[in-house]
Amino acid sequence: MRTIYLYELAIAFALACLPSLARAGDELSARPAYEEKSAFSVAIGRTHQQDTYLSPLDYSGPQVTLMHEAMRMTHWAQRRVSFQSLLQGTFSYTENHPATANYWGGRIAYDAGWHRHWQPLPCLRIMAGGQVGTDFGILYNNRNGNNPAQGRLSFDVAASVGGFYSFRLRRQPFVVRYQADFPLLGCMFSPQFGQSYYELSKGNRDHNVCFAWPGCAPSVRQLLTLDIPFRRYSLRVGYLSDVRQSHVNHIKVHDIGRSFMLGFVRHLTIQSKGKQ
Amino acid sequence: MRRIELVIFSLLSIILFSSCIREEEFDDTPEGNLEALWQIIDQRYCFLDYKAETIGLDWNAALVKYRQRLNPKMTRLQLFQVLCDMLAELQDGHVNLFSSADMGRFWNWKESYPLNLNDMIRDAYLGRDYKIGAGVKYRILEDNIGYVVYESFTNATGEGNLSDMLYYLRLCDGLILDVRGNSGGALTYSSRLASHFTNERILVGYTCHKTGPGHNDFSTPEAEYLEPSNGVRWQKPVVVLTNRECFSATNTFVRDMRQCPQVTVIGDRTGGGSGLPFSSELPCGWSVRFSACPMFDAQMNQIEFGISPDLYCPLTEYDVQRGNDTLIETARKIIKQQ
Numbered sequence: 332m333r334t335i336y337l338y339e340l341a342i343a344f345a346l347a348c349l350p351s352l353a354r355a356g357d358e359l360s361a362r363p364a365y366e367e368k369s370a371f372s373v374a375i376g377r378t379h380q381q382d383t384y385l386s387p388l389d390y391s392g393p394q395v396t397l398m399h400e401a402m403r404m405t406h407w408a409q410r411r412v413s414f415q416s417l418l419q420g421t422f423s424y425t426e427n428h429p430a431t432a433n434y435w436g437g438r439i440a441y442d443a444g445w446h447r448h449w450q451p452l453p454c455l456r457i458m459a460g461g462q463v464g465t466d467f468g469i470l471y472n473n474r475n476g477n478n479p480a481q482g483r484l485s486f487d488v489a490a491s492v493g494g495f496y497s498f499r500l501r502r503q504p505f506v507v508r509y510q511a512d513f514p515l516l517g518c519m520f521s522p523q524f525g526q527s528y529y530e531l532s533k534g535n536r537d538h539n540v541c542f543a544w545p546g547c548a549p550s551v552r553q554l555l556t557l558d559i560p561f562r563r564y565s566l567r568v569g570y571l572s573d574v575r576q577s578h579v580n581h582i583k584v585h586d587i588g589r590s591f592m593l594g595f596v597r598h599l600t601i602q603s604k605g606k607q
Numbered sequence: 608m609r610r611i612e613l614v615i616f617s618l619l620s621i622i623l624f625s626s627c628i629r630e631e632e633f634d635d636t637p638e639g640n641l642e643a644l645w646q647i648i649d650q651r652y653c654f655l656d657y658k659a660e661t662i663g664l665d666w667n668a669a670l671v672k673y674r675q676r677l678n679p680k681m682t683r684l685q686l687f688q689v690l691c692d693m694l695a696e697l698q699d700g701h702v703n704l705f706s707s708a709d710m711g712r713f714w715n716w717k718e719s720y721p722l723n724l725n726d727m728i729r730d731a732y733l734g735r736d737y738k739i740g741a742g743v744k745y746r747i748l749e750d751n752i753g754y755v756v757y758e759s760f761t762n763a764t765g766e767g768n769l770s771d772m773l774y775y776l777r778l779c780d781g782l783i784l785d786v787r788g789n790s791g792g793a794l795t796y797s798s799r800l801a802s803h804f805t806n807e808r809i810l811v812g813y814t815c816h817k818t819g820p821g822h823n824d825f826s827t828p829e830a831e832y833l834e835p836s837n838g839v840r841w842q843k844p845v846v847v848l849t850n851r852e853c854f855s856a857t858n859t860f861v862r863d864m865r866q867c868p869q870v871t872v873i874g875d876r877t878g879g880g881s882g883l884p885f886s887s888e889l890p891c892g893w894s895v896r897f898s899a900c901p902m903f904d905a906q907m908n909q910i911e912f913g914i915s916p917d918l919y920c921p922l923t924e925y926d927v928q929r930g931n932d933t934l935i936e937t938a939r940k941i942i943k944q945q
Contacts, residue, residue: 334609386888387630387643428635429892431707474894475886523826525817526653527792527883535829537818549628576628581819583630 350579354463367403372556372594374398374571378423380434382481384522390434392425394588396571402545403599408447413458413505415444415491421468421573421588436586438468439482444491457494460580462512464489466575477527481584487517487543506558514550517543523589524581548577558596565596610622634874635890637677637686644690644704645893645902647887650820653901654882654911661912662698669696683891687711694895699911700854700883705894716878716913717790720851723875723922724787728932728938738775741768745776752942753779755801760856769803770838781942783935787874791855794883800861802836804845804866804870809833811863812910813903814883821920828903833863844945846938847872849916854878858917861914862904871941872916874934879913 357537374396381389402415423436425582446460468483493510521529523537531539539546576585633639633646649655649666658664673693677686687704691711692722694702704711732754737746740760746754753776776782801811812830849872858877864870882898889895906909918937926933 381630383630385886386634387647388888388890389629389632413831422889427888428890431892432888432894467775472886476884476896478885523816524819524824525653525885527816527885527900528824529883530814530816530829530900533829537816537826578628583628585628587627589879 342371367599368596369599370398370400370567372398372567372569372592372598374569374592376571376588376590378436378589379585380423380425380427380436380470381585382470383581383582384481385434385470385475385584386427386432388427390425390427390432392423392433394421394423394436394590395423396421396573396588396590396592398592398594402474404448405445406430407445411448413446413448413459415442415446415457415462416441417444417462417464419573421586432472432474435471435473436468436584438466439468440464440468442489444489444512446491446493447450451461454497457492457493458494459490462489462491463487464495464514466517477529480528481522482520482528484542485517485519487519488512489514500560503560504558508554508556508558508569510554512552513545514543515545519543519548519577519579521577521579521582537582543577543579547579550575551576554592556592561595563573563598565598567594567596568592569594625701633890635712637679637681638674640686640891640893641674641677641690641693642670643889644693647889647895648697649822651817651885651887651899652697652702652897653817653825653899654697655822657909657911658697658699659912663730664696664698666696669693671824671941685706686891687893689887690893697897699882699898700878700880701882701896701898703896705896709757716854716880717851720875721921722852723850723934724852725927727930728930729785729787729928729935732928732932732935735750738772740772741765743768743772745772747776748783748939750939750943751780752939753782754785756785757789759789760794760796760860762792762796764796764799766799766836768840769800769836773803773839773841777839779843781945782841782847782940783846783848783942785855785935786853786857786860787807787848787850787934789853789857790852790878791857791880794856794859797856797860798833798863799811799836801833801860801867803831803838804841804864804867805834805835806840809866810905811866812859812905813901813907814902825901828907831902833839833866837850843869844868844939844942845872848934848938849874849877849914850888851875851878851913855880858910858914859902862902862910865906865914865917869945871918871938872914873918873920873937873941874916874923875919876915877910877913879911881910 378390396418399418401589405544417441421438435495442462442464444462446458450456457528466485471480489512490533496507558565571590573588633643676689741764811833812831815826815828818824881902883900885894885899922933
C-alpha cells in the first residue's frame with residue numbers, strides 16, 4: 332500500500348510541475364472557454380482505514396462516494412481564473428483482517444477552489460491554484476466500549492493542480508482531466524491520546540484542536556476523469572483516489588480510498604452581457 | 608524557475624516525502640499477539656505505575672515470563688489462556704480479553720470475598736408489592752423506611768423515574784439505597800441518582816487521561832462536580848449498602864454519595880474499578896478491554912481497589928438463619944437514631 336501511495340504522489344508531483352510548460356505557451360494561448368460544467372458522479376471502490384484511537388488494525392472494505400462538482404470561469408485575470416465547487420459524501424463499511432469487527436464510516440467534505448489556467452497547447456489546458464475546504468465525518472466501531480467512535484472535523488487550505496487534455500474521436504470532443512489537491516494548512520479536531528468522549532462531553536478540553544500541515548497530516552485527493560459526449564450532456568468515467576491521513580495527539584489515522592467513478596456532466600454556456 | 612513554481616515544488620516535496628501514516632502491525636502468531644497485547648497495555652493502560660507501587664506489578668517482566676510459555680504449534684485455546692494469565696497480572700476487573708468462545712476475566716475482586724448478600728432474603732424484604740421504576744425496585748418497609756434496590760447501572764433511569772420514586776417515598780423517615788451486587792454500567796445513571804441527594808454543587812473527585820504512550824503521560828486532573836438535580840431532592844438520612852460486587856460505575860456512585868450530606872455507607876469495601884475502560888484488538892481479532900482514564904476521589908486518592916464503608920457490616924450467618932439481612936437491619940437502626 333505504501334508503494335502504491337508513493338507512486339500516486341509521484342504522478343501528482345510530476346503533473347504539478349507542468350506550469351513550467353505553460354510559460355512557453357501563455358502568449359499563444361487562446362482565450363479560455365466561458366462555460367460552466369456541473370457534474371454529478373458516483374464512485375465505488377475500496378478503502379483502507381486505520382484509527383489507533385479505535386484499533387491498531389487496518390480495516391478494509393467497500394466504499395461509495397457521491398460527488399457533485401461545478402466549475403466555471405470567473406472574470407478575474409482576463410477570465411483565466413476558474414471557480415470550482417466540490418461536494419463529496421463518502422460512506423464505507425470495512426472489516427478487520429480476521430473479520431471479527433467492523434467500522435461504519437461516513438464523511439462529508441466540501442471544497443471551494445480557485446485555479447489559474449494556462450493553455451500551452453491548443454489541446455492542453457493546465458491549472459494551478461488553491462482551495463479552502465472542510466471535512467466532517469464519523470467512524471463507528473461495532474464492538475468497542477467507551478471508545479466506540481471517532482469524530483472528524485477539519486478545515487484546511489489546499490494547493491490544487493491539474494490539467495485538461497482535449498481530443499476528438501469520430502468528430503466528437505473528449506476531455507481528459509486530472510486534478511490533485513493537497514491540504515497544506517489547517518486545523519482539525521482530535522481527542523487526546525487516551526481521552527474519552529465522555530470526558531469531552533463534560534467539557535474537559537485538552538489540545539483537541541490541532542494544527543494540521545503535511546508533516547502531520549499528509550493527504551491528497553486525485554481525480555482522473557474522461558468526459559464522453561452524449562447528446563447535450565457528457566458521460567463521465569474516472570478514478571478517484573482519496574488519501575486522508577493524520578498523526579496528532581499520538582493517534583495515527585489513515586483513510587485511503589480508491590474508487591472508479593461514473594457520472595454525467597451538464598454544460599452551461601454563460602453569455603456575458605457586460606464588458607467584453 | 609519562477610517563484611510560484613519553486614513554492615509549489617517545495618510544498619509538494621514535503622508531501623511526496625511524507626510516508627504513509629501507519630501503525631506497526633504485529634503478525635498473527637502467538638508471539639505477535641502476545642507482543643501486541645503487551646504493547647497495548649504498556650502504552651494505554653492507566654494504572655501501571657500505581658500497581659507497580661501497590662501490588663509489585665512488573666510489566667516488563669511479564670512479557671519475558673509469558674513469552675516463555677509460547678510455542679508456534681500451540682492452539683488458539685492455549686494462546687488465549689496464556690494471554691489471560693498475563694492480563695491477570697494487572698489485577699483489574701476492567702481488563703478482559705474477548706474471543707468468540709470465551710471472555711478472559713479477573714474477578715478476584717469479588718470472588719475472593721464474602722458476598723454479604725442473600726438474594727432470597729433481599730427478595731423477602733421487597734415482598735411482592737414493590738414498585739419498579741425503570742429498573743429501580745422500591746417499597747416502604749413496615750417501620751416507614753424507604754427501601755430502594757438498584758441492581759445495575761446498565762438499567763436506564765430518567766430524572767422523572769427518580770423524582771417519582773422519591774416523591775412516593777417522601778413521607779419516609781429515611782432511605783436505604785441497596786446497591787449490593789450492582790457491578791456498574793453507565794456513569795450517567797450513577798451520577799443522575801446521586802444528584803438527588805445534594806442541594807448544592809459539590810466536588811466529588813477528579814479524572815484525567817493519558818496524553819501519550821509513556822507510563823507517566825497524564826493530563827492535569829480535572830475536578831468532577833455533582834450538580835444538584837432539578838427534580839425531587841432527598842433531605843432525610845440515607846444509608847447506602849455496599850458489598851464487594853459494587854464495581855466500576857457503582858464504585859463511582861459510592862464515591863459521589865460519600866460527599867453528599869446525611870449519607871452513611873455501610874457493608875463491605877467496594878470492588879473498585881476506577882479506570883474508564885477503552886477497547887482495542889489483537890492481530891487475531893480478539894478484543895481487549897482495559898482501564899484507560901483513572902478517576903480519583905475528592906482528596907485525589909486512588910479508588911481502583913475500592914472504597915471503604917463508613918461502617919463495616921458483614922452479613923452474619925446468625926441473621927441469615929433467621930431470614931434477616933444484617934445490613935438492612937443495621938441501616939434501619941442508623942436511620943432511627945438520626
